[in-house]
Amino acid sequence: MNKRITWSIAAGAATMLALAGCSAGESVDINGSSSDGSTLIAAIGGEPDQLDPQRTSSYFSFEVLENVFDTLVEPDENLEMQPALAESWEVSDDQLTWTFDLRDGVTFHDGSDFTSADVVYSYNRIIDEQLANAWRFSAITDISAPDDDTVVITVGQPSPNLLSNLGGFKGMAIVSQDNVESGDITTDPIGTGPFSLEDYVTGDHITLTANPDYWGGAPELAGVEYRFISEPSTALAALQAGDIDWTDVVPTQQVTDLESSDELTLGMTPSNDYWYLALNEAREPWNDVRVRQAIAYAIDRDAIVQAVSFGTAAENQLAIPEQSIWYTEYDQYSTDLDKAQSLLDEAGFTGGTxxxxxxxxxxxxxxxxxxxxxxLEPLGIDVTISQPDFSTWLDEQNSGNFDMLMMGWLGNIDPDDFYYAQHHTDGVSNAQKYSNTEVDSLLDAGRTETDQAARAELYADAATIIADEVSYIYLYNPSVIQSWSPSVTGYETRADAAIRFRDTSLTD
Structure with missing residues (x-):
């Protein structure tokens, strides 16, 4: 076998990191169906918390549901929006009316017809129930279905990011009203996607079976079985032994060995996800920009990147990575303890916890x-580390019960995804309580500017101020790292970390 290493470089990928724990349980035979042919065995790092694509915030859920549901539009490998359930669209001259023409003949897995009413229901559900992605509809004033094949979305202002808001899969899937109202969607989801749910054994696996009536053509695989393996070394050993065909639970310390392996394919691409630190500006002394800047100067990003990713991540002092068209160069905070101490002295900070x-x-x-x-120890700052489970972590963040926290932000495509929710005064994820009127004005303007060059300048200005004033201390952009058997063909690692098996096949 020849060594095969795939690298794909593209911009961006949308939703906060979340983790669902594994739990033991009994088998649930969802459809009672079986498939002939090859079933791909995939190992993912944990069990979905639920299978409602609009309610979950678990990446493990999205890894499965990407193959069960569709969106109105979807990003291609370069994260540019392409037709999906919408075959085409037009925008009015005043940029306020978007008209989407839907595909003919699309059906849900239960055989019911997909129509424009399903799109209207899905989007209104997100808005009315204030689900996690409701903020993506902030510019929308009306969603209507003049006929079964047409959806009209009216916005109150030009919205150059509308397609990316509708097409980022995480949370934006089109669902069946009957499936939702029955309550079955959390365990027995009905979508329009290339695979349907066949079997779910909690604590062990989920099996999907190919949808022969998929509008994009029946998948070549008979199905996909997801196994839940949280330990990277265990997942890699299973892949090497041939017990599984694909995994994204890859030990980063093994990447160098995998690059030279003739027996496995390594897929690795820079992502638009980012990891960051945030200081609580509602508390003293973190409300003093000089203290926040001092900590930014004291942090050794290179040591962090090496320790957490074995060098596979890209150190970055802003959110948007270098491969993105929206990238802005910024390198203000080289590690400098003398500069950090000078800033603390200027602020009158003499040490603390x-x-x-x-x-x-x-x-x-x-x-x-x-x-x-x-x-931070040389600066007289004694750090105590709190390590709750993630659900408690979220509660602590949302209640403002922290001095500093670390987390990641997933799924960014448009620059609005990188900045608005977390750094606008009214941003829904502005847990650090940052507020700057100039940044607010720049981010507001970026949402309506239709000229790409002018828009890029707005976001570059906003990003620079955000970093200068340390709303976040940006650390790094991780890579998407996956590995699979040479028998797997037609699969590509994507910068948005979307797991798509609809074009994948297995060879003997």
């Missing part, structure tokens, strides 16, 4: 916290 919120569910946060504690 800092409680850092990490989580045992994301070991990289704990590893980084230990490095940060050593970085």
């Amino acid at each position: 800092l409680e850092m919120l990490a989580t045992s569910d994301y070991p990289e946060t704990v590893t980084a916290a230990q490095i940060i504690a050593a970085n």
Whole structure:
């Protein structure tokens, strides 16, 4: 066998990191169906918390549901929006009316017809129930279905990011009203996607079977079985032994060996996800920009990147990675303890304690916290590390019960995804309580500017201020790392970390 290593470079990928734990349970035979042919065995890092694509925030759920549901439009490998359930669309001259023409003949897995009413229901559900992605509809004033094949979306202002808001899979799937109202969607989801749910054994696996009536053509695979393996070394051993065909639970310390392996394919691409630190500006002394800047100068990003990713991540002092068309160069905060101490002296800070919120569910946060504690000790800052489970971590963040926290932000495509929710004064994820009127104006303007060059300049200005004032201390952009058997063909690692098996096949 020839060595095969695939690298794909593209911009961006949308939703906060979340983790669902594994639990033991009984088998649930969803459809009672079986398929002939090859079933791909995939190992993912944990069990979905539920299978409602609009309610879950678990990446493990999205890894499965990407193959069960569709969106109105979808990003291609370059993260440019392409037709999906909408075959085409037009925008009015005033940029306020978007008309989407839907595909003919699309059906849900239960055989019911897909129509424009399903799109209207799905989007209104997100808005009315204030689900996690409701903020993506902030510019929308009306969603209507003049006939079964047409959806009209009216916005109150030009919205150059509308397609990316509708096409980022996580949370934006088109669902069946009957499936939702019956309550079955959490365990027995009915979508329009290339695979349907066949079997779910909680604590062990989920099996999908190919949808022969898929509008994009029946998949070549007979099905996909997802197994839940949280330990990277265990997943890699299973792949090497031929017990599984594909995994994204790859030990980063093994990447170098996998690059030279003739027996496995390594897929690795830079992502638009980012990891960051945030200081609580509602508390003293973290409300003093000089203190926040001092900590930014004290952090050893290179040591953190090496420790948590074995060098596979890209150190970055802004959110948007270098391969993106929206990238802005910025390198203000080289590690400089003398500069850090000078800023603390200027602020009148003579030492104290800092409680850092990490989580045992994301070991990289704990590893980084230990490095940060050593970085800040020479400045007279004693770091205590809190390690709750992720659900508790979220509660602590949302209640403002932290001095500093570390977490990641997933699924970014448009620059609005990178900045608005977390750094606008009214942003729904602005847990650090950052507020700057100039940044607010720039982010507001970016949402309506239709000229790409002018829009890029707005976001570059906003990003620079955000970093200068340390709303976040950006650490790095991770890579998407996956590995699979040479018998797997037609699969590509994507920068948005979307797991798509509809064009994949298995060879003997």
